[in-house]
Amino acid sequence: MRLGNTEKTTSVITKMSSSSSTNTPDSPNRSLLQIPSPIVTRRTRTKSTTEIASNNPDVKGKVKYFCRTKGHGFITPDDGNADLFLHISDIEGEYVPLEGDEVTYRLCPIPPKREKYQATHVRIVNFTPEVHHRWDCKPNEDAHQ
Known part of the structure; x- marks a missing residue:
């Protein structure tokens, strides 16, 4: 049996x-x-974390890397701190950022321990000389400025 x-x-x-x-x-x-994504997007950010980011002052830096197809990149802060993660949902404006663009952003703590930060409210303030594409253009199209 x-x-x-x-x-x-x-x-x-x-x-x-x-x-x-x-x-x-x-x-x-x-x-x-499925394992939950560790990436915190504007959509998945809690109200309290959003308020913390909104109350933080604007900080300056340069885009180190950004991949439109992957939807993320990194910013090098002007103050010399470690590079910060940048998610596509946190970019404001009509142009896709390129390496070397000067940006302003706000620091947002990353849960669960809130020891690390990512960049939010990212705005390009000084464009590099390369042609910048608008978000509504396909990645291989030339932007019409």
Whole structure:
């Protein structure tokens, strides 16, 4: 009798492991395996964190890197502190930032410990000489200024 129960348990475990290893985008098991994103976007930011960022003063820096297709980049602060994460949802204005653009931004603490910061309310204040594209242009199109 014990052998029968062991076979049933093994069969159930085998089915569970095989179904979770073949998750497709429309699989019902897909939602069980998702890990929440550590990136804090304007949409997922809490009201209290948004208020903290809004009350912080504007700080200056330069865009170190920005990838439009990935939706993020980094800013090097003028005060020499460590580079800050920049998410596409926190960029204000109609142009895609390029490396070397001077920007103003506000510091926003990153949960859960709020020990690190990211840049929010990012505005380009001094453009580099390269042609800047508008957000409504495809990445390979020339911007019409």
